[in-house]
Amino acid sequence: MTTLRDLRPGERGRVTGYVSDQLPPRIFEMGLLPGIEVELVRLAPLGDPIDLKVRGFHLSIRKHEAELILVERL
Amino acid sequence: MSGSCHEPAVAVEAPRAPAVAHRIALAGNPNVGKTTLFNLLTGLHQKVANYPGVTVERKSGRLVGHENIEVVDLPGTYSLNPRSIDERVAYDVLVGRMRGEPAPDVVVCVVDATNLERNLYLVSQIMDLGLPVVVALNMMDALAENGLELDVDRLAHLLGVPVVPIVARKGQGVDRLKETLLHGVPSPPTERRWTLMPAVASVVDDLAQRLGAEAPDVPERQRFFEALSALTSDILLDSWKHRAPRFYEAVQAARQELEARKVPYLQAEMIGRYGWLSALVAEVLHRRPDAQERTLSDRIDAVLTHRVAGPVIFFGMLLLIFQAIFSWAVPFMDAIEAAVAWTGEQVRAIMPDGLIEDLIVDGAITGVGNVLVFLPQILLLFFFLGLMEDTGYMARAAFIMDRLMRRLGLSGASVIPLLSGYACAVPAIMAARTLDNERDRIITIMVTPLMSCSARLPVYTLFISAFIPAIPVLGPLNTQGLAMFGLYLLGTSMAFVAAWVLKTFVFKGESAYFVMELPPYRAPQFKQVVYRMIDRAKAFVVRAGKVIFGLSIVIWFLASFPRAAQDPELAAQRQTLEAWYAHARDSLEAVGAPSSAFVELEATYEERLAPITDAEASRQISQSFIGRLGHTLEPLMRPLGFDWKITAGIISSFPAREVIVGTMATIYGVAHAGEDEVILRQALRADPAFSPLVAVSLMVFYVFALQCMSTLAVARRELGTWKWPAVMWLYMFALAYLFSLFVYQGGRLLGLG
Numbered sequence: 001m002t003t004l005r006d007l008r009p010g011e012r013g014r015v016t017g018y019v020s021d022q023l024p025p026r027i028f029e030m031g032l033l034p035g036i037e038v039e040l041v042r043l044a045p046l047g048d049p050i051d052l053k054v055r056g057f058h059l060s061i062r063k064h065e066a067e068l069i070l071v072e073r074l
Numbered sequence: 075m076s077g078s079c080h081e082p083a084v085a086v087e088a089p090r091a092p093a094v095a096h097r098i099a100l101a102g103n104p105n106v107g108k109t110t111l112f113n114l115l116t117g118l119h120q121k122v123a124n125y126p127g128v129t130v131e132r133k134s135g136r137l138v139g140h141e142n143i144e145v146v147d148l149p150g151t152y153s154l155n156p157r158s159i160d161e162r163v164a165y166d167v168l169v170g171r172m173r174g175e176p177a178p179d180v181v182v183c184v185v186d187a188t189n190l191e192r193n194l195y196l197v198s199q200i201m202d203l204g205l206p207v208v209v210a211l212n213m214m215d216a217l218a219e220n221g222l223e224l225d226v227d228r229l230a231h232l233l234g235v236p237v238v239p240i241v242a243r244k245g246q247g248v249d250r251l252k253e254t255l256l257h258g259v260p261s262p263p264t265e266r267r268w269t270l271m272p273a274v275a276s277v278v279d280d281l282a283q284r285l286g287a288e289a290p291d292v293p294e295r296q297r298f299f300e301a302l303s304a305l306t307s308d309i310l311l312d313s314w315k316h317r318a319p320r321f322y323e324a325v326q327a328a329r330q331e332l333e334a335r336k337v338p339y340l341q342a343e344m345i346g347r348y349g350w351l352s353a354l355v356a357e358v359l360h361r362r363p364d365a366q367e368r369t370l371s372d373r374i375d376a377v378l379t380h381r382v383a384g385p386v387i388f389f390g391m392l393l394l395i396f397q398a399i400f401s402w403a404v405p406f407m408d409a410i411e412a413a414v415a416w417t418g419e420q421v422r423a424i425m426p427d428g429l430i431e432d433l434i435v436d437g438a439i440t441g442v443g444n445v446l447v448f449l450p451q452i453l454l455l456f457f458f459l460g461l462m463e464d465t466g467y468m469a470r471a472a473f474i475m476d477r478l479m480r481r482l483g484l485s486g487a488s489v490i491p492l493l494s495g496y497a498c499a500v501p502a503i504m505a506a507r508t509l510d511n512e513r514d515r516i517i518t519i520m521v522t523p524l525m526s527c528s529a530r531l532p533v534y535t536l537f538i539s540a541f542i543p544a545i546p547v548l549g550p551l552n553t554q555g556l557a558m559f560g561l562y563l564l565g566t567s568m569a570f571v572a573a574w575v576l577k578t579f580v581f582k583g584e585s586a587y588f589v590m591e592l593p594p595y596r597a598p599q600f601k602q603v604v605y606r607m608i609d610r611a612k613a614f615v616v617r618a619g620k621v622i623f624g625l626s627i628v629i630w631f632l633a634s635f636p637r638a639a640q641d642p643e644l645a646a647q648r649q650t651l652e653a654w655y656a657h658a659r660d661s662l663e664a665v666g667a668p669s670s671a672f673v674e675l676e677a678t679y680e681e682r683l684a685p686i687t688d689a690e691a692s693r694q695i696s697q698s699f700i701g702r703l704g705h706t707l708e709p710l711m712r713p714l715g716f717d718w719k720i721t722a723g724i725i726s727s728f729p730a731r732e733v734i735v736g737t738m739a740t741i742y743g744v745a746h747a748g749e750d751e752v753i754l755r756q757a758l759r760a761d762p763a764f765s766p767l768v769a770v771s772l773m774v775f776y777v778f779a780l781q782c783m784s785t786l787a788v789a790r791r792e793l794g795t796w797k798w799p800a801v802m803w804l805y806m807f808a809l810a811y812l813f814s815l816f817v818y819q820g821g822r823l824l825g826l827g
Contacts, residue, residue: 021340024587025306028344029153031192036348041372045381046477049486049588055191055352058375058592060473062480065587 004052005067007040013071014038020068027065031055037074097144097176098137098255099167101200102184103193104150105466105593107212110242110602111184112147115252122609126173130163131613140256146178152192152591154199155307155343158510162309168203169296180206180259182251187217187224187239188594190355191348194233198268198347201235204295206259209237210251215244216594221365229358234263243599264295268350270302273335274342277328278302281321288318305329306340371466371594378467384474392493395458403497406450414443432634433627441626441729442619448784449611451528452501455494456610459505460603462490466593468508476588482570483577485511485588488518492569495525496562499785503792504610511587517576519792520802523785524569526562526777532732533776534561540755541769557773565777568809613791625729625783629700633726633737638697641690648686655679691740700725701741714775714811715768715818719761724781731781767826771818778810 007013015036032038032054039053049062100115102108113120116135125132130149137143148167149160156162163172170177181200185193201207209230217224230237236254240247270278281301285292292300304311304325314322332339377383418435425431462468468490476486484492487509494502502522509515526534538554545553655675662671695701704722711721719741727734735754742757758764780786780803789799 021338024589025155025340025344026152026157026587026589028341029155029195030589030591031195031344031348033341033345033348036352041375042379044379044473044477045384046474048477049473051375051379051473051592055189057189057192057594060469060588060590060592062476062588065589 002071002073003067004038004040004050004069004071005063007038007071007073009040009042012037012039012074014074015069016072017070018068019070023065023068027061027069030059032059032061032069038071096142097146097178097180099146099148099178099181100184101148101164101168101181101196102150103152103186103189103196105591106150106184106186106189106193107242108150108184109147109606110599111182111210111212111240111248111251112145113602113605114242114245114248116145122613125163125175130159132163137252137255143255151196153196154203155303156309157307158512160510165303165310168200168205169300178205180208180255182208182210182255184210184212184242187211187213188220188222190224190359191351194351194355195344195347197233197235198351199299201233201262202266202296202299204261204264204293206261207235208251208254208259209233209235210242210247211237211239212242214239214247215241216596220369221362223360223362225358225360229354232267232354232357234267236260266298268346270346271337271342273337274305274332274339277332277339278305281305281324281328284324285314285318285321288321289314301325302343306343369594374595375470375592379470379473384470388471388474395455398454398458403450403454407447410446410449411443414439414446429634433630436634437627437630438623440630441623446615448498448500449615451498452611453607455497455501455505456607457603459490459494459501460606461598463508464596464598464603466595469590469592472590473592480588482573483517483581484573485509485514487590488514491518491522492525495522495527495569498527498529499523499525499782500788501610503785503788504613506792513581516793516798517573517581519789520576520798521569521572523780523782523789523802523806524565524572524778526565527782529731529782530561530776532735534558534773536735536738536755537758537769537773540758541764541766557770561773561777564774564813568778572805620787629726629729629733632699632703633695633701635699636697638690638694641693644686644689644693648683651679651682651686688740692742695722695737695740713819714814715765715771716775716814717763719763720768720772724775724779727781729783731776734776734781767818767821770821771814774817775810775814778806778813780806 001019002013003019004013004015015032015034015038017034032052036054041051041053041058043050044060047063049060050066052059052061098115100108100112112133112135115137117138120133120135123132123134124130133147135145135147137145146167148164151158151161151164153161154165154168156165166172167175168177168181183197183200185197197207197209211224211226211229214224226237226239236259238247238251238254240251242248269275278298278301281304282297285301285304286294286297300310301321304314304321305328311322311325314325329339338345378387418439421435421439422431425434459468462471468487471489472486474486475489479486479488488506490508491502491506494505499522502525503519506515506518506522509518538557542554542557547553547556658675659672662675700722701718703725704718704720707721707725708716708718711717711724716724719738722741723734723737726737738758739754742754742761786799786803789802790796793799
């Protein structure tokens with residue numbers, strides 16, 4: 001089971017679902033929905049949060065949330 | 075762009091009555107140039123007020139050249155499903171549910187053309203409200219730079235609403251947008267163009283009908299969106315509890331049923347809207363073959379958020395800002411103080427001596443000065459903060475610092491307010507507005523005043539230079555410098571401890587999250603930065619000013635009443651001096667002495683009068699309410715090493731910390747002895763009630779105690795309640811008392827007293 005947290009900087013994945021429904025709705029509103037392609041651009045200097053590229057813009061979320069989002073590597 | 079076509083690109087399938095705009099609302103995501111467009115549409119005739127009951131600013135203005143048309147700038151939001159106060163306000167205004175605010179006739183939705191999908195999400199929600207919508211497609215120039223091509227006509231056709239391409243920062247396309255608005259904007263198509271998953275749609279349709287039956291005043295077109303929003307948002311559902319109780323219960327039942335069937339109804343709206351928008355954007359937006367995968371913004375980010383360079387640049391920038399606030403502001407602060415003092419003297423020169431004169435000069439003018447003296451630091455800090463916001467760097471600062479700040483119960487975005495607190499807690503608390511999480515914002519505001527601000531400096535400086543000997547330690551470092559550093563460290567550590575305590579014990583259970591856009595870097599627009607700086611400074615002067623002004627007069631009253639009986643000896647001295655002066659002047663006039671002789675005489679007279687005036691002032695303050703309060707509270711403060719004089723000084727400095735320096739000078743009868751603090755220092759050292767231990771205890775007291783009305787006033791304004799400012803004052807006073815007690819009693823045990 002791969003989650004968004006498992007991606008390395010520069011890797012892409014496609015969202016397949018969620019581990020739990022405890023995710024903040026804001027994440028969905030920002031378009032991080034099943035079927036969408038994401039790139040993990042980089043980690044913050046202290047390793048957390050992460051910088052994602054999704055739907056053409058940069059979105060930053062914490063690893064805590066990232067590990068609740070299932071992806072398949074591309 | 076759509077070539078030479080003069081009419082805005084619009085797809086009209088059936089004639090729909092165009093709306094004539096009288097009230098235009100500007101909506102849009104954060105960082106899309108909404109405020110720039112607002113300034114262009116309204117010129118500088120803007121009104122800033124608060125929405126009733128919340129601290130969200132309501133910015134409105136009149137369309138340039140059309141005074142009968144009001145333009146309201148809504149807070150920047152990603153969605154209409156309210157999760158923050160800002161979004162709640164935007165929602166309430168758009169559905170016409172904000173008190174004293176009818177729904178707008180037309181909504182201009184500002185959209186970042188380089189980030190279409192996510193921006194159109196909000197547009198699609200607003201369309202579902204049935205309000206006439208115009209899309210102002212901003213950043214058309216950046217689109218080309220990123221190697222993207224957009225078919226504007228096709229976009230308008232697929233959306234079903236007028237689309238006007240603009241470049242707000244260059245003012246391009248704004249005239250056309252105005253024409254469109256004045257020409258009349260048609261309502262959006264009645265049928266929804268996106269599809270909600272059937273399992274949820276049938277439920278929402280049913281709920282919308284129930285809502286219509288129970289609350290017929292909700293426009294028919296709006297019912298589907300209202301029902302969907304109530305289904306997914308607790309905040310919105312609660313608002314129906316009393317208005318439509320049967321609908322309220324039906325929604326709760328529907329939620330249970332959907333949950334039982336494991337229908338992902340919370341994501342249904344997003345999946346439906348994005349499903350439509352993804353396909354739509356794919357159809358209208360094309361990447362040129364020569365387009366680079368990495369934009370300029372991405373390449374800048376590679377440096378500014380780099381593992382090593384990122385933090386180094388961040389701290390370097392902070393150092394620069396604080397250096398600027400500390401040193402650049404000083405001449406202006408001095409000038410303001412001088413101007414206030416000069417005004418006081420002028421008033422004294424014209425007005426007859428007496429109480430009214432004292433009230434105006436020592437109460438009112440000093441009170442105004444207490445507010446204005448912060449302006450240079452506030453303006454500078456807001457200028458830098460504005461630059462950081464405008465360029466998009468602020469989000470990176472939060473990105474870099476989040477991990478560290480989260481340990482303490484804060485978020486990355488708390489860094490800026492906290493560090494700003496070293497300059498002044500007032501703009502720092504206002505800077506906390508950038509935190510969209512309410513819990514993080516409250517914690518940040520609650521601990522920011524513990525950062526040693528510049529108003530504590532005069533207090534630290536006076537007592538360190540009077541009581542801490544300058545013993546060299548290492549290089550340029552001496553014990554005085556170390557003492558100063560220790561005071562700053564004490565305040566800062568306590569801010570972190572307090573944040574941790576609040577996170578762990580007060581706000582437990584509420585989970586905070588961090589979902590933040592890192593907007594593309596853009597060149598700053600100095601005009602916008604300056605507007606915003608002036609706006610915020612104005613808000614501070616007006617709102618905080620009232621409280622500070624009022625309390626300054628109260629403190630003046632407490633120091634001036636009851637009037638001390640005249641001391642016969644001092645009165646006799648004054649009389650003798652005045653007689654001598656009158657006589658000397660007459661003699662000079664009689665012999666026709668040159669004007670220089672008069673000047674010299676005047677100077678001698680003033681010099682001899684000063685100690686008498688000082689002695690009288692000292693008598694007055696010791697017999698005033700403040701003096702008496704000092705005596706009364708002395709037993710309470712005695713364990714900290716404070717006598718009645720220090721106690722009176724602390725009371726008098728409730729409006730602003732640095733006031734204690736002036737009060738001590740008055741009590742010690744050296745207020746007129748000159749600008750030089752040397753005399754006050756000598757007077758303090760000569761007083762047996764003072765010792766280095768007392769001085770340390772007093773400085774520790776000032777590290778913690780919230781002796782600043784401006785901070786309380788601005789915290790009240792930002793948090794919308796007196797509850798938190800009251801808690802803030804109490805916990806900081808408790809810290810001050812306990813730590814001073816510990817320092818003084820501990821010191822005495824060690825035999826330092």
